[in-house]
Amino acid sequence: MKAFVVHNGNYQMKEVEEPEIKADEVKVQLKTAGLNHRDLMIKHRVGSNEEAYILGSDGAGVIVEAGANVSRFDIGDEVIINPGLNWYDKSEAPPADFEIVGVPFHGTFAERIVISEDFIERKPKHLSWEEAGVFALSGLTGYRALITQGQLKKTDTLFIPGAGGGVNSFIILLAKAVGAKVITTSREREKLKDAEKLGYDKGILTNDNWQEKLANETIDLVIESIGGKTFNRSLEVLRKGGRIVTYGSSTNDQLTFDLRKFFYGQYKLIGSTMGSREELHELLAFTEDQSIKPIIDRQFAFSDIDKAFDLLGAQNQLGKIVINM
Structure with missing residues (x-):
């Protein structure tokens, strides 16, 4: 064959x-x-x-x-x-x-x-x-990162850098089905416009000043998959006590961040990868119910x-x- x-x-x-x-x-x-x-x-x-x-x-x-x-x-x-x-x-x-x-x-x-x-x-x-x-x-990876590890609630605001990838686009669909507010990014304005079909609430460019653009937002959860190029920028816009889940790294695997600033901010850093058969069953039931x-x-x-x-x-x-x- x-x-x-x-x-x-x-x-x-x-x-x-x-x-x-x-x-x-x-x-x-x-x-x-x-x-x-x-x-x-x-x-x-x-x-x-x-x-x-x-x-x-x-x-x-x-x-x-x-x-x-x-x-x-x-x-x-x-x-x-x-x-x-x-x-x-x-x-x-x-x-x-x-x-x-x-x-x-x-x-x-x-x-x-x-x-x-x-x-x-x-x-x-x-x-x-x-x-x-x-x-x-993509569905299983996104579901575990968002629901099992991220514990997303409908009252949360999610920030997810990079709208285009298979996992991230699925996460946006899941988050909107839960009822959360979703903010995302893209390198290109045209692609950001294209991604409106996912139903996100706010989009900004990768090269924008994120702290300035999101100054009036209270971000409860960040899902990171880009890695070294964006991790610290993502952490800067997360509210104190907020959660950051990372499931991948399409840029640098290794990075440095301010540990003292991290523990004073009471942030929670959570790793995630793929998911179990039990989670796949949950995902299948949820997506069929919501027609995702x-x-x-x-x-x-x-x-x-x-x-x-x-x-x-x-x-x-x-x-x-x-x-x-």
Whole structure:
């Protein structure tokens, strides 16, 4: 079967062996898959490894084969992939054996994937195949950061730098469904205008003076994913006693901040990553009840996946990038 892999330090389309299933596994014929920032970085993690790893963490499709012990699903069921492996319950941190689909576990950029029935869920009825294929990683990451770790309330004001990414755009949709006020940023005025479809309440430019622009706002929660370039600026606009949740770092991983100012301000700094199966179930119920759908920027055929990677690398998208299998 065809698969998009990282092999000897390079990304390439390759013919790979058809996967076989174990007793508790299913084989899913993928209809759609979704790109994530993680996919851009994998080759730096695996280096020039001679083994070919199939990329991709998000996907949706139809079960075409089921192992003898599979009990939750039947052949023909429409499902989405849960990219967070071995994390069942909503715990303070992932278990030691937590993995993400797509290296080292073979991922969704292939015609078919074999996976335990524990880590698939029924395709939400209100989502198209394109929406379902990009839903889980961004949705689950955003839900844990915003709801489990951030403890967002409808009376809160949320500040989230960077409106365009898949996770952040989903967080804005979730926050507005909760009823909170949302303030966001973008590097470009045109993109900020484009992002109005997310329903945010106030948008400012990345290069604006944030303290000046937000002087009349009381920000209860900041969700940070940019890292070194914006972390201190985000902290400066957070109210004393407020919460800052970080789930990623698209710029510098290492930074310095004023520790004395931090503890005098009684700020709360909370880390977050992906989420558990329990949280995915909560997310699915909430999004179906609220009819929340991920925003899709562009779609590409599987044969044009290189172009999709170029678009993601340029960071000019608003929402998710779909691969039609």
